[in-house]
Amino acid sequence: MHLGVISLFPEMYRAVADYGVTGRAVSQGRLVLNFWNPRDFAQDKHRTVDDRPYGGGPGMVMKVEPLQAAINAAKQQLGSDTKVIYLSPQGQVLDQQSLVTMSQRQSMIVIAGRYEGIDERLIASQIDEEWSIGDYVLSGGELASMVLIDGVTRLLPGVLGDEESAQQDSFMNGLLDHPHYTRPEQLDNQAVPSVLLGGDHEAIRKWRLKQSLGRTWLRRPDLLAMKTLSDEQTALLEEFIAEHGQ
Numbered sequence: 662m663h664l665g666v667i668s669l670f671p672e673m674y675r676a677v678a679d680y681g682v683t684g685r686a687v688s689q690g691r692l693v694l695n696f697w698n699p700r701d702f703a704q705d706k707h708r709t710v711d712d713r714p715y716g717g718g719p720g721m722v723m724k725v726e727p728l729q730a731a732i733n734a735a736k737q738q739l740g741s742d743t744k745v746i747y748l749s750p751q752g753q754v755l756d757q758q759s760l761v762t763m764s765q766r767q768s769m770i771v772i773a774g775r776y777e778g779i780d781e782r783l784i785a786s787q788i789d790e791e792w793s794i795g796d797y798v799l800s801g802g803e804l805a806s807m808v809l810i811d812g813v814t815r816l817l818p819g820v821l822g823d824e825e826s827a828q829q830d831s832f833m834n835g836l837l838d839h840p841h842y843t844r845p846e847q848l849d850n851q852a853v854p855s856v857l858l859g860g861d862h863e864a865i866r867k868w869r870l871k872q873s874l875g876r877t878w879l880r881r882p883d884l885l886a887m888k889t890l891s892d893e894q895t896a897l898l899e900e901f902i903a904e905h906g907q
């Protein structure tokens with residue numbers, strides 16, 4: 662996937678370009694990151710990218726022209742039909758399914774805003790999708806866009822090896838993940854559940870599914886309400902609830 666990033670702080674993206682799963686995807690050429698800094702497109706000698714808000718109030722607003730010029734440059738490289746994404750608290754909240762949809766695109770342009778946000782006229786004329794990573798306010802869109810980049814990159818073909826992609830499944834079914842354990846087997850007075858030590862893969866699969874269902878029931882009943890459970894899932898959840906003393 663070719664991702665064009667429009668940001669005043671491109672150096673922040675070293676966090677995804679140089680490390681971990683996303684860094685490996687970049688080095689393997691499965692993810693290509695290109696950056697455009699609106700400041701490089703500002704026409705005045707002070708390279709102004711923001712200005713005071715009409716109507717008064719605190720903070721500054723990002724100006725249309727430098728952003729528009731940066732989008733034009735990005736589209737020249739990635740294609741004029743490339744979707745333009747803007748990260749803001751006013752967007753639709755990102756979830757795994759939306760990441761799956763995005764991961765199937767050849768390219769995307771992501772705008773990371775700063776200050777109070779960007780001029781609404783740029784949003785109206787240039788932004789195809791507005792996304793939020795949650796109902797809270799950050800200092801800028803860079804970290805939010807890196808969350809999106811990480812989540813999408815994990816879904817690109819070949820990025821997660823077979824070992825890791827199994828872990829991915831547990832989130833892909835709309836449930837919370839099951840507990841994970843590793844060595845040592847005994848830690849103070851806490852042991853690893855014996856089922857995980859026995860090598861019975863079917864028993865382990867059922868235990869993990871039961872734990873995912875139970876955790877989702879306890880912590881995120883809203884997710885469970887959106888799911889149609891299979892007979893097996895229903896039975897396992899009923900077992901968990903019975904054991905949980907409800």
Ligand SMILES: CN1CCN(C(=O)c2nonc2N)CC1
Pocket residue numbers: 748749750773774775776777778779792793794795796797798799800801802803805
């Ligand atoms: C202008 N700037 C304000 C702060 N911001 C966010 O809080 C945010 N982005 O995506 N999800 C979020 N929550 C990004 C955009």
